[in-house]
Amino acid sequence: MWRPYHVLVFALVAASSFTSVHVLEFCQSTDHDCHSDSHDNKASNSQLSLHTVKSRWNMSVSNLIKDLEQFRVSCKKLIEVFPIDEIRGNFARSVKNCIFSQSIPTPLKGPLRLAAASKDVIEGILDLDEAVTQSDDFLHYASGGRLPSGSVPLAHRYGxxxxGFWAGQLGDGRAHSLGQYTNRKGEVWELQLKGSGKTPYSRSGDGRAVIRSSVREFLCSEAMHFLGVPTSRAASLIVSDEPVIRDKFYNGNVNVERGAVVLRLAKSWFRIGSLEILSQSGEMDLLRKLLNFVIDEHFSSINSDEPDKYLAFYSTVVNETAHLIAQWMSVGFAHGVCNTDNFSLLSITIDYGPFGFMESYNPSFVPNTSDDEGRYSVGAQADVGLFNLEKLSLALGPVLSKQQQNAAKMILNGYARIYQMRIHQLFKAKLGLLGEEEDDGYLIAFLLKMMEDTRSDFTMTFRQLSEVSAQQLHNRNFTQMWALEDLSSHKLFSDWLSIYLLRLSRQLHDRDVDRQHRMKNVNPRYVLRNWMAESAIRKAEMNDFSEVELLHHILSFPFVTQETAEEAGYAARPPQWAQRLKVSCSS
Known part of the structure; x- marks a missing residue:
């Protein structure tokens, strides 16, 4: 029998280059960060609507903010802690000795339209009554035409x-941070407009985002949240008639598109490049100041007086980055542009650009047509994470002692082990396996190799394995299960199936219905496939936002079979025209 042990490490990364050594920190939790508590039963639209309006925390609707004039943010903490760029104005320039530049958003030219709003964010995070999104005031606040009370808009300097190459100063070239909002749960969120005009970091850009990229960012950041993947959030999407010139594929075919702005949120927008620019510029005092701030604000487990606090910080980021990329892989997500300036220090998914969810399982899948060499293919993401974390260690080097630098290398060497352990956990859960058996890794790798050979759909193969009964598996009864039909065409499918069924039979007291329930809660039926996003974008560009709204609703319940989603074909075999789709960095 074919044995893939030494051929693949879950067929996801070429991990033979990794060296597993001492790991300082490793969380083996398989709690809510990778599991959904969605129900596996088929839900009616009325049930979904009821679920949608339920607040995620106990607060009466009457206590929500109904007047946007009462909504306040604060920039006080950031402005008091960090020096601000002494030069004012939104013209492009080289910036030194600061973390932020003051930069006023450039209002979108009207008429403005609300294309989408996330009720979960608007009410559950921002304490706003969803009704305010229908007002003209909201259109202006959420697109840069008006600033919320307390806002001192800032553009962040980073490199x-x-x-693979140092690009120097980059920064928020089309984003403005409006300030921090502390909600009624005591959570602090930083609000940011994306597509809101020029900043000192725009270089030759116009500071705008277009409808197609903004629809994708809004939908995917919210979809990833409901998949259980750490991510920034999106509150709203505003579109305009303002013309924006873009060469979509950098081939000389220039088109006039329309501008849009996404109001997005994160606990912090600091990224690896935030530290790199300071280290590269020799701004050591500012490097320490930023590190101290990030640790004090976002890494509560680290004692600020601890001599090894920077090392502890690095260990945590290494650990959490490995976990994040493993979660990307578990849902078949390829970020597309895994540069160090797109990697969050809080290990959340940020800066959605030419991303893609795999359809046919292929570790070489590259969603970004600008990535000619496949550097950021889905199967290379773990290696890229290692590269980025190495650059982070180099940025920290000037504030670490020699002994600490050596310890940082040891921590980084443990990254592969953390990643592989997490991948193992996640894919065991996707197959409904309980406990630990010696051949579990073989079982997973065997399946993925068959999927690669048969080009089986990644999402639906795991989902249909969740929905099929053990008896159906035994009888190979895959009626209306197109992904399993594709998989079963492999010459070794019977061998794999026998091993899998035998493994399941050894899970004592585990009823088949319980196994199906567990698997349905970790294997989504719906992900934001590029063809689905493209269909919604084409309508949005004609001011029809119905499919944006539909997708947002469907993807808020990715583990629940939904009638409207089935009618739209979101779980069906992708249409032929989907194979011709291309996504680039141009937005």
Missing amino acids: GHQF
Whole structure:
């Protein structure tokens, strides 16, 4: 029998280059960060609507903010802690000795339209009554035409390694941070407009985002949240008639598109490149100041007086980055542009651009047509994470002692082990396996190799394995299960199936219905496939936002079979025209 042990490490990364050594920190939790508590039963639209309006925390609707004039943010903490760029104005320039530049958003030219709003964010995070999104005031606040009370809009200075090379100063070239909002749960969120005009970091850009990229960012950041993947959030999407010139595929075919702005949120927008620019520029005092701030604000487990606090910080980021990329892989997500300036220090998914969810399982899948060499293919993401974390260690080098630098290398060497352990956990859960058996890794790798050979759909193969009964598996009864039909065409499918069924039979007291329930809660039926996003974008560009709204609703319940989603074909075999779709960095 074919044995893939030494051929693949779950067929996801070429991990033979990794060296597993001492790991300082490893969380083996398989709690809510990778599991959904969605129900596996088929839900009616009325049930979904009821679920949608339920607040995620106990607060009466009457206590929500109904007047936007009462909504306040604060920039006080950031402005008091960090020096601000002494030069004012939104013209492009080289910036030194600061973290932020003051930069006023450039209002979108009207008429403005609300294309989408996330009720979960608007009410559950921002304490706003959803009704305010229908007002003209909201259109202006959420697009840069008006600033919320307390706002001192800032553009963040950072650098980064892009496609493996140091790119120097980058920064928020089309984003403005409006300030921090502390909600009624005591959570602090930083609000940011994306596509809101020029900043000192715009370089030759116009500071705008277009409808197609903004629809994708809004939908995917919210979809990833409901998949249980750490991510920034999106509150709203505003579109305009303002013309924006773009060469979509950098081939000389220039088109006039329309501008849009996404109001997005994160606990912090600091990224690896935030530290790199300071280290590269020799701004050591500012590097320490930023590190101290990030640790004090976002890494509560680290004692600020601890001599090894920077090392502890690095260990945590290494650990959490490995977990994040493993979660990307578990849902078949390829970020597309894994530069150091797009990697969050809080290990959340940020800066959605030419991303893609795999359809046919293929570790070489590249969603970004600008990535000619496949540097950021889905199967290379773990390696890229290692590269980015190495650059982070170099940025920290000036504030670490020699002994601490050596310890940082040891921590980084443990990254592969953390990643592989997490991948193992996640894919065991996707197959409904309980406990630990010696051949579990073989079982997973065997399946993925068959999927690669047969080009089986990644999402639906795992989902249909969740929905099929053990008896159906035994009888190979895959009626209306197109992904399993594709998989079963492999010459070794019977061998794999026998091993899988035998493994399941050894799970004592585990009823088949319980196994199906567990698997349905970790294997989504719906992900934001590029063809689905493209269909919604084409309508949105004609001011029809119905499919944006539909997708947002469907993807808020990715583990629940939904009638409207089935009618739209979101779980069906992708249409032929989907194979011709291309996504680039141009937005």
